[in-house]
Amino acid sequence: MSEERKDTGSKIYLFDNPKNVKLVIRGLLVLCVILVILDLIIHRHSVHPWEHIFAFYPLYGFVSCVVLVLLAKELRKLVMRSENYYDPYPDADPFDDDGNQEHHDA
């Protein structure tokens, strides 16, 4: 996943190179296009008529994920609270206020 960089000796990793990131993105785009084209070629034996709509699955997958994220963002406005909402002193020793039981046990 990595190769030595000659001049500095520090490692550069697979995705430190923006070219590789672009490669992944392009790969996904090509895959998507191929899959839509296959929709025309492969005859689907289906149970439900909606499955025969052109690009039903791709559209449904894309739209539902976008809707999911947008709704989740709205949900966040409604339900997000500070990290220590339920317990304001998360790192406090639970046994501290009744005579430091932990040390007592030890």
Next chain:
Amino acid sequence: MPEVAVTLPLFLGALLAGITRGKLRAILMLAAPIVGAYLVYTLTPGQNFETTLFGKELTPVRVDSLSVLFGYLFHLAAFIGVVYSLHLKDTPQLVASLAYAACAVGAVFAGDLLALFLYWEGLAITSSILVFARRSGRSLGAGIRYLLVQVFSGVLLLAGTIAWAHGGNGLDFNHIGLESMAGKIIFVAFGIKASFPLMHNWLTDSYPEATPSGTVFLSAFTTKVAIYSLARGYAGTEQLIYIGVTMACFPIFYAVIANDLRRVLAYSLINQLGFMVVGIGIGTELALNGAVAHAFNDVLFKGLLMMSMGAVLHVTGEMRGSELGGLYKKMPKTAILCMIGAASISAFPLFNGFVSKSMIVTAVLEEGYEWVWLGLLFAAAGVFHHAGIKIPFFAFFGHNSKHIETAHEPPKNMLVAMTIAASLCIGIGCFPATLYSLLPYSTDYSPYDASHILSQMQLLAFSALAFLSLKLYKIYPPELRSTHLDAQWVYRRFAPTLIRQSFRFVMSVDQAFRKAVLKLMGRGVLGLARHHRSEGVLARSWPTGSMVFWVAVLLGSTLLMYYV
């Protein structure tokens, strides 16, 4: 009589783990699930262990294809979990893990409701130790809440069992159904453990607070015992279809915004349980097979994902997505294993999620529940989005976090455990026939046909495309340090506040009442004093003359009366 001893190897393993140390303990703990699995192998369906106690016919051990399948599964999960926790020296945690696995095995072999109840409570107690073992303030609170919910589920199960037996149904654990009140009570008891909507929050509250290996055990047993119990007692109950599709859909919204990555996985666990619950609700042979097979696969891929996140937690001490990222540079093996888990849960063809999830989805469509089908498709796209992409992306890729400097691969035993789970994920995905042969109903189902593969690949590829575009256009919500309100708000905020406020109200009423009474008493005392103190009307000294005068008046009037 191997059927009597089916839980013995694991219980014995737990006991011995408590009194041995070092290599010997490691060997004993590894041997326990292997011996147990061999014992399950020697059992033949119908080989029950029956006994009579206080005049009641009991079947503490019942062997059929369903219990054998879960028996294998739980021994396998225990073995992987033991390998994963071999580096630990924490005795209570190790003992609890094996005892927990033993209770799970006992529960799925329980032929009567009484035995089921005993193991049900055993699961609650042993598993809570895995939460407490984190030894932090948060885990203590989460563990107590977890234990309360689990024990409440047990109490309901006992109440339902008594009512069920009282109704003349006996104690045998077979189909129960929702017709009777007892059936409804037991349904809720199972529902709590299966994390039905609004009863689910114990899971997402406690699992992220448990120890790294504790969560691996937790994600395998409790909820799967509940799924087994629902499949046994409520197959074909239509309400389960709607409960299940709700479970599959609503947690994914929380999973998208949750920051703690093990909490994301906990929400996605509920989402996967939703698929199984739908399958049980449909109740056809294909659907039940699908539900059970999916439970089997879920233990493997969810275990793998939990293990990979546990490894990150073990190495960095951090689990919040906002604080992680870029770890593929130092933990490439863990990253690859995590992505195998991600591909499996997302049901990519050739991975095990695909061969069981497609059974359920096909069964739903065959029975004509088209809206439920659309819901499940949404959930399937969503699970890829949050468990398939979000988990690996925010932990291992994304931005470079400060933990990259110090991160390294986890201990070897963790990697080995993850590799076993990953190989099984791919193995079952490529050769599903072995798993299918273990299912309760014989099946000639084949997941690998062109239409199935194409539609699944289209769904997944375009979900990935959606993630990519939202990320590139910066619409995707960033990971934020936060808490998200959920059903537990009712018992962690609302109820305490309500109780505090009502106490405050009662106190103020009480205080006003006391004040009024005191005031009244003060007035009474003053009144008394006015009449009786030294200068009071009734206590002052009278002159002798007036006394003589009044005596004269009295005598005079008596005389007068006498004459009249």
